[in-house]
Amino acid sequence: MSASVRSVPETDAQSNGHLLSVKHLVKHFPVTRGALIRRHAGWVRAVDDVSFNIEAGETLGLVGESGCGKTTTGNAVMQLEAPTSGEVVFEGKTITSLKRDEQRRARRRMQMIFQDPYGSLNPRMSVGKIIEEPMMVHKLYESRQDRRDRVQEILELVGLSRTQASRYPHEFSGGQRQRIATARSLAVEPSFIVCDEPVSALDVSIQAQIINLLQDLQQRLGVAYLFIAHDLKVVRHISHRVAVMYLGKLVEVTNSDTLYERPLHPYTRALLSAVPVADPVVEAKRERIILPGDVPSPVNPPSACRFHPRCPWAQERCKTEEPLLAETGDGHAVACHFWREIEDSGGVPPVSAAEALRGGEARGG
Amino acid sequence: MTENGALLRVDDLAVEFDTDEGVVHAVNGISYELNSGDSLGIVGESGCGKSVSSLAVMGLVARPAGKVSRGSIEFRGQNLLDVDGDEMRQIRGKQIAMIFQDPMSSLNPVFPVGRQIEESVRLHLGLDRQQARAKAVELLDTVGIPAPDERVKDYPHQLSGGMQQRAMIAMAISCQPDLLIADEPTTALDVTIQAQVIELLAELRRELGMAVILITHELALVAGFCDRVAVMYAGYIVEYAPVHELFARPQHPYTLGLMQAVPTITGDRSEKLSNIPGSPPDLIGLPQGCPYAPRCPYVRDACHAMVPDLADRGTGHPVRCIVDPTTGELR
Numbered sequence: 001m002s003a004s005v006r007s008v009p010e011t012d013a014q015s016n017g018h019l020l021s022v023k024h025l026v027k028h029f030p031v032t033r034g035a036l037i038r039r040h041a042g043w044v045r046a047v048d049d050v051s052f053n054i055e056a057g058e059t060l061g062l063v064g065e066s067g068c069g070k071t072t073t074g075n076a077v078m079q080l081e082a083p084t085s086g087e088v089v090f091e092g093k094t095i096t097s098l099k100r101d102e103q104r105r106a107r108r109r110m111q112m113i114f115q116d117p118y119g120s121l122n123p124r125m126s127v128g129k130i131i132e133e134p135m136m137v138h139k140l141y142e143s144r145q146d147r148r149d150r151v152q153e154i155l156e157l158v159g160l161s162r163t164q165a166s167r168y169p170h171e172f173s174g175g176q177r178q179r180i181a182t183a184r185s186l187a188v189e190p191s192f193i194v195c196d197e198p199v200s201a202l203d204v205s206i207q208a209q210i211i212n213l214l215q216d217l218q219q220r221l222g223v224a225y226l227f228i229a230h231d232l233k234v235v236r237h238i239s240h241r242v243a244v245m246y247l248g249k250l251v252e253v254t255n256s257d258t259l260y261e262r263p264l265h266p267y268t269r270a271l272l273s274a275v276p277v278a279d280p281v282v283e284a285k286r287e288r289i290i291l292p293g294d295v296p297s298p299v300n301p302p303s304a305c306r307f308h309p310r311c312p313w314a315q316e317r318c319k320t321e322e323p324l325l326a327e328t329g330d331g332h333a334v335a336c337h338f339w340r341e342i343e344d345s346g347g348v349p350p351v352s353a354a355e356a357l358r359g360g361e362a363r364g365g
Numbered sequence: 366m367t368e369n370g371a372l373l374r375v376d377d378l379a380v381e382f383d384t385d386e387g388v389v390h391a392v393n394g395i396s397y398e399l400n401s402g403d404s405l406g407i408v409g410e411s412g413c414g415k416s417v418s419s420l421a422v423m424g425l426v427a428r429p430a431g432k433v434s435r436g437s438i439e440f441r442g443q444n445l446l447d448v449d450g451d452e453m454r455q456i457r458g459k460q461i462a463m464i465f466q467d468p469m470s471s472l473n474p475v476f477p478v479g480r481q482i483e484e485s486v487r488l489h490l491g492l493d494r495q496q497a498r499a500k501a502v503e504l505l506d507t508v509g510i511p512a513p514d515e516r517v518k519d520y521p522h523q524l525s526g527g528m529q530q531r532a533m534i535a536m537a538i539s540c541q542p543d544l545l546i547a548d549e550p551t552t553a554l555d556v557t558i559q560a561q562v563i564e565l566l567a568e569l570r571r572e573l574g575m576a577v578i579l580i581t582h583e584l585a586l587v588a589g590f591c592d593r594v595a596v597m598y599a600g601y602i603v604e605y606a607p608v609h610e611l612f613a614r615p616q617h618p619y620t621l622g623l624m625q626a627v628p629t630i631t632g633d634r635s636e637k638l639s640n641i642p643g644s645p646p647d648l649i650g651l652p653q654g655c656p657y658a659p660r661c662p663y664v665r666d667a668c669h670a671m672v673p674d675l676a677d678r679g680t681g682h683p684v685r686c687i688v689d690p691t692t693g694e695l696r
Contacts, residue, residue: 065555173644203410208626208640237628260630274560275630276585280608283589290564291557294525
């Protein structure tokens with residue numbers, strides 16, 4: 001399909017001790033028109049030059065609204081979709097330049113949990129088989145009995161009982177299915193798991209069960225997570241660091257503890273202020289930052305800073321010069337020309353919520 | 366048409382559905398009251414009966430499988446369960462309007478949004494074609510859709526999710542209803558768009574003086590929007606309180622569990638979320654006794670004997686529980 005412009009890595013082991021290192025990751029999808037004769041009509045710039053690192057045993061949260069490219073980032077890291085360009089270095093190996101079967105071997109240590117616990121489990125396989133399959137694919141255990149023992153062990157690890165191995169997915173609730181998916185990902189002893197919206201299909205009381213399970217497993221097994229979600233509350237709770245994504249770009253990367261106290265990017269500020277707080281007293285006093293309009297289309301994203309059409313603080317420079325993600329100290333990074341000025345002014349937007357509500361654009365892009 | 370009476374008075378409403386597996390007891394006798402301009406939040410997880418109870422108010426419980434098995438729904442002093450289909454059609458859309466979670470499937474994909482709004486105002490307000498078009502443009506403008514005279518010709522798929530929901534809201538308020546039922550109106554939307562839509566609903570409620578029932582699974586959403594909250598579980602209202610009272614002094618173990626299960630944006634990250642063990646009960650064979658008992662950390666033997674009453678105890682904050690979770694003692 002697309003011509004991949006893959007940069008050649010100089011050497012392997014460019015990870016500088018990081019468990020996972022993503023460098024200048026780009027994923028563009030071609031847009032075609034016409035039914036019989038397909039013409040190339042442009043690119044969806046789903047992920048555009050995204051770089052981040054994840055340490056062993058760490059959780060990096062990746063948060064953003066629908067269409068921001070967070071899921072594509074996860075898929076590209078897993079090599080489920082070949083990136084257009086950029087590098088993914090995992091455990092010292094540049095997996096983006098490996099051959100297919102080498103990639104598959106390297107991927108044993110990387111696993112994935114998906115959003116939909118109904119669609120991601122094979123309904124014709126028993127739970128035991130589902131968990132056993134990845135061990136067989138990677139030829140992990142010699143004997144069948146060893147594999148079966150391991151299945152039982154993992155079932156207990158995720159809070160299911162040994163006897164449930166012979167049951168089928170439809171016999172389980174959404175929360176239990178997500179435990180099964182987690183068990184499957186753990187079967188091959190990964191050091192890193194991409195969790196793509198693992199709790200957003202679940203009811204709140206069940207969400208907490210899965211979040212606690214993932215945290216428990218991390219403590220016991222030292223596994224690292226890339227936790228992709230749209231719910232800022234959940235991401236902040238489970239992650240050590242949070243990366244905020246908007247239209248294919250990272251706009252801010254920060255420590256979870258400072259996320260609420262000191263957001264720097266206008267988009268992060270708006271996201272935080274949009275999250276309802278379970279306290280009527282706080283809600284009555286809160287001044288919301290309401291963003292005008294919708295997220296523009298990634299097909300023809302806005303020039304320079306992609307957030308400028310919706311940003312209450314936008315200035316001329318934002319339309320012409322792209323702000324790069326730059327360190328501000330303490331591992332905090334932000335991609336905004338005016339974050340200092342905004343912070344100094346107390347973060348109160350020059351446009352009121354009521355004005356923003358009326359000033360929306362019908363369609364982006 | 367009692368002017369000083371309640372706008373809506375739901376009394377002991379029960380709804381059940383006949384299925385191949387048995388009778389699903391979706392709503393098991395709920396009661397609440399709403400005055401003009403009030404806003405009530407109905408909060409609960411999937412299958413708690415929050416949507417079904419509101420569909421019953423709209424007269425939209427799917428027959429023949431579903432039926433209101435007891436109770437009454439008084440709207441402006443008239444029991445809606447007694448009115449016939451034609452009369453109900455006059456009330457629905459004109460005096461009581463509803464918006465749903467998924468705007469795309471609530472809008473007709475083959476007609477422009479403007480035409481769908483016009484249909485309702487022509488039917489209920491008796492406007493002619495031109496007046497209806499003008500009204501549609503005005504309504505789209507009211508809900509903050511830019512260039513409304515252009516957008517009025519757009520088909521639903523040409524609008525984004527947030528704009529579709531605004532178009533739905535425009536349609537819902539077209540006849541200035543006394544009551545708007547919003548069933549998870551922002552669940553399908555992104556957070557920043559959710560904030561826009563909630564802000565818009567709050568503004569319209571103030572301006573038009575309409576009462577709003579907000580149905581949601583998210584407790585935090587009602588905190589900023591509603592005056593009173595009903596928390597539902599397994600078809601029962603388990604707690605019913607003014608919003609400040611509910612968040613300051615939650616009294617039912619389920620409400621408490623819900624509050625502690627959700628991470629907050631300001632909360633201490635090192636604290637573990639307390640989870641509610643197990644999952645909600647099967648509404649087909651509800652066990653005798655309190656439906657929350659199997660998951661409740663405060664459970665007593667007496668809880669399995671019978672469903673406790675939604676008892677007020679003179680606090681104006683009725684709770685369906687015999688234990689006080691703040692002390693762990695019997696009430």
